[in-house]
Amino acid sequence: MDYFTLKKYIIEVYKYCNVQSFPIDCFDLLKKYGYMVLTYDELKNISSELYELCSSYSEDAMSHKDYKIAAYNSSQPYTRIRFSLMHELAHIVVEKAIGPSCFPCFRFLCLAESYRR
Numbered sequence: 001m002d003y004f005t006l007k008k009y010i011i012e013v014y015k016y017c018n019v020q021s022f023p024i025d026c027f028d029l030l031k032k033y034g035y036m037v038l039t040y041d042e043l044k045n046i047s048s049e050l051y052e053l054c055s056s057y058s059e060d061a062m063s064h065k066d067y068k069i070a071a072y073n074s075s076q077p078y079t080r081i082r083f084s085l086m087h088e089l090a091h092i093v094v095e096k097a098i099g100p101s102c103f104p105c106f107r108f109l110c111l112a113e114s115y116r117r
Helices: 003-016 026-032 040-046 048-057 078-098 107-115
Strands: 036-039 061-064 069-072
Touching: 003 078, 026 036, 026 078, 036 040, 040 048, 040 069, 048 061, 048 069, 061 078, 069 078
Parallel strands: 036 069
Antiparallel strands: 061 069
């Protein structure tokens, strides 16, 4: 994915979520896209099956579009949590537009979010 396409998606997120200042609240952005944001521990209390799926897939974070859940490992450093949740948002936004695929990290959005804190 090229720079201009990534930039287009970032601007889409900023407009859709009405981002007007920094730092960006990654929890709020995910909620604006209709996702419930949970820690892996909270997810485990709700559904051990989803917890097993998420925690076995990634030590950091994972989103599930059918359940509209973004879950993260709360034992990670806060900066890693924010980066991981923004990465999940990138999957949500890009895959909504072009379908499931493996794509380079939504670098500019993730890095901007990581460095602004």
